[in-house]
Amino acid sequence: MTGQPNSADAVVVFEGVGKKFIGRTAVSNMSFTIPKGQIIGVIGINGSGKSTVLKLMAGLQKPSGGRVLVNGQTANRLSCRDVAFLPEQDVFYSAHTVRRTLDFYRVMFQDFNIAKALSIAESFELDLDQRIAKLSKGNRARLKIVLALSRQTPLVVMDEPLSGLDPLVRESIIKSLIANVDMERQTLVMSTHEVGEIEPLLDKVMLIHEGEVRGYEAVEDIQSEYGIGLVSWMRELSGERRRDGI
Numbered sequence: 001m002t003g004q005p006n007s008a009d010a011v012v013v014f015e016g017v018g019k020k021f022i023g024r025t026a027v028s029n030m031s032f033t034i035p036k037g038q039i040i041g042v043i044g045i046n047g048s049g050k051s052t053v054l055k056l057m058a059g060l061q062k063p064s065g066g067r068v069l070v071n072g073q074t075a076n077r078l079s080c081r082d083v084a085f086l087p088e089q090d091v092f093y094s095a096h097t098v099r100r101t102l103d104f105y106r107v108m109f110q111d112f113n114i115a116k117a118l119s120i121a122e123s124f125e126l127d128l129d130q131r132i133a134k135l136s137k138g139n140r141a142r143l144k145i146v147l148a149l150s151r152q153t154p155l156v157v158m159d160e161p162l163s164g165l166d167p168l169v170r171e172s173i174i175k176s177l178i179a180n181v182d183m184e185r186q187t188l189v190m191s192t193h194e195v196g197e198i199e200p201l202l203d204k205v206m207l208i209h210e211g212e213v214r215g216y217e218a219v220e221d222i223q224s225e226y227g228i229g230l231v232s233w234m235r236e237l238s239g240e241r242r243r244d245g246i
């Protein structure tokens with residue numbers, strides 16, 4: 001059940017959005033809205049279109065058709081003022097220290113809250129004087145979370161923040177999300193394959209399959225109406241019972 005476009009409470013609106021790459025349609029005819037003040041999970045098997053949807057939402061990719069609105073404005077490169085985007089890949093300068101990376105963000109983004117960044121970094125036990133090149137994969141992932149959560153934007157978009165991390169790092173990141181997203185003012189949209197682990201965190205979940213929204217529901221409704229968890233719901237709707245990669 002996709003949400004209807006143009007809701008006044010929406011921070012994101014997709015109206016008939018498509019995205020084609022050469023020889024491939026990644027997203028076709030998507031229409032949905034994302035309400036303010038919620039945590040939304042975007043799930044789906046590898047290559048289903050999740051990253052493309054998130055990049056369209058962050059204004060980092062241009063739709064081939066339809067339109068994407070963020071806070072009522074057409075999403076484009078300037079949307080970084082309203083959207084904190086955590087990319088799947090690292091985008092750090094490896095010679096910088098953690099402290100210099102935080103400083104760089106403070107200069108880049110007026111809304112960057114350095115006190116909050118230092119506080120979250122401390123809770124993650126990140127060494128501020130450590131060079132990025134020497135950080136473990138888990139600590140690089142934690143640093144990305146620090147950078148995204150310290151921005152005071154209405155929309156925070158995270159592309160697979162838990163990807164390839166051990167369970168303890170995943171747990172610390174999930175706790176940090178709960179503690180540091182300002183639900184009065186912010187909406188968090190995150191894609192993940194760790195469907196079972198993030199289920200308790202989510203208000204709504206969107207299932208993308210073959211570039212289409214196959215399901216978009218309140219997690220509570222999936223549990224109460226269908227009596228199943230997210231992993232089963234995803235398998236049911238994507239017809240992927242026998243495939244891995246979920």
Ligand SMILES: Nc1ncnc2c1ncn2[C@@H]1O[C@H](COP(=O)(O)OP(=O)(O)OP(=O)(O)O)[C@@H](O)[C@H]1O
Pocket residue numbers: 021022024025026044045046047048049050051052053
């Ligand atoms: N820049 C690009 N050029 C060409 N094809 C692309 C590009 N970006 C994505 N695609 C294709 O679009 C489809 C959707 O890709 P996307 O990265 O959005 O999927 P995903 O659900 O995020 O995958 P994963 O879970 O593996 O990260 C894939 O078939 C992918 O190969």
